[in-house]
């Protein structure tokens with residue numbers, strides 16, 4: 099029981115971090131970025147290359163991952179989303195293709211053997227009957243800190259509020275002097291950075307592989323569809339629903355079920371509650 | 382002194398043309414109204430001034446050419462806009478809506494918020510309420526308030542009275558008059574509510590299916606028999 103509670107909380111924190119960058123793009127630009135999982139992969143591999151291949155300090159690896167993620171986000175906005183005028187279907191097809199291309203690129207550069215990241219923080223912690231690695235604990239705490247910081251950024255800064263404003267009413271934002279295109283680009287940069295940092299933690303929790311972009315993408319899609327929203331609080335709530343559902347099903351039923359219930363949940367919500375649990379798309 | 386000068390302005394939505402060579406000018410410190418029935422092109426004119434429509438012709442703000450500029454640039458040039466249907470941010474509080482309005486005029490935020498609260502005390506009481514849950518009148522006040530947060534020299538107001546009770550309409554009229562008289566703010570109003578427009582404006586323009594039909598003082602227009610029959614039902 100304690101095991102489930104602890105594992106559930108840890109996993110859910112990470113899932114919230116994975117999902118938030120994806121939901122931001124959805125709420126601001128009204129498009130699903132299906133290459134979002136590729137940010138996690140780019141972040142994970144960048145960290146691997148800097149910290150483990152080049153033996154540079156871990157913080158530099160994390161900073162490099164964030165930088166690459168932000169750059170990838172801006173590039174996608176400039177080269178795909180803007181030329182396509184944010185047409186949802188065209189953007190979704192292009193980003194899905196892009197994800198496959200990035201996967202091929204990763205195989206080319208790093209080959210397709212899975213790689214294990216050394217823990218970012220070593221050690222374990224025993225509580226009750228459960229053991230928790232410091233690595234996953236760090237990932238969860240970092241996720242909470244990042245989400246908290248993001249929440250404050252969106253509420254309390256001019257650019258953050260402008261991001262919300264664009265997500266709620268583009269015309270209203272424009273006549274307030276906000277340039278929606280610029281705000282979109284900034285959001286793509288933030289989303290890429292968030293995806294990349296989530297990728298470092300996710301890879302250290304599982305492993306690095308050229309197909310690692312799929313399962314985080316499913317988690318992120320599930321959060322958007324189940325939550326129907328891009329609010330940061332809503333993302334946290336839905337991430338916990340999905341995280342706990344996964345831990346409960348894998349520990350109590352069978353480990354092979356990882357991910358299955360999440361996908362089933364997507365379909366059930368699509369059929370029964372097409373607008374999601376909360377029914378709004380704004381940040 | 383002319384603040385806004387519009388010459389032979391045409392507006393296009395794709396192939397459809399919604400304004401045909403419309404000209405008008407707004408002097409500093411004036412209140413000017415544009416009246417016309419549904420689809421006459423009033424909102425198109427307002428959106429054109431904000432750089433939100435494809436236009437040909439000339440538009441100058443204090444002598445500076447503003448045609449083809451982005452809305453953000455027009456706002457920085459000193460134009461505040463309370464559009465039709467308000468376009469507020471529904472899941473943000475009243476206060477946050479006003480703060481987004483202050484996106485460009487950041488140094489003036491404290492002063493502007495105090496000014497808006499003084500004009501519309503109810504917005505201070507409702508500062509923490511989401512605008513989705515406000516009444517129509519309160520929403521209109523937030524809309525005008527948000528436009529004032531840009532520190533405008535010219536305020537555009539599109540149909541501020543639509544769907545509002547006479548009491549609230551009178552309140553908004555009083556506030557706009559006060560803004561003009563006390564702060565010297567120049568105001569351009571688009572209205573179907575002829576009485577409201579005639580009461581506030583020194584100059585009134587009549588738009589008809591995208592053409593400027595006639596312009597004059599309220600007295601001059603009242604004296605026009607044909608116009609009277611068409612617009613005032615007398």
Ligand SMILES: Nc1ncnc2c1ncn2[C@@H]1O[C@H](COP(=O)(O)OP(=O)(O)OP(=O)(O)O)[C@@H](O)[C@H]1O
Nearest residue numbers: 394397399417418419420421422423424425426573
């Ligand atoms: N986004 C748009 N796309 C295409 N046509 C438009 C668009 N907006 C307005 N129009 C057309 O332009 C013309 C003028 O519309 P506009 O909204 O400016 O009129 P209005 O005078 O503001 O009317 P109302 O009093 O009903 O608000 C109409 O024929 C309308 O159909």
Ligand SMILES: [Mg+2]
Nearest residue numbers: 423424425465
């Ligand atoms: Mg209109």
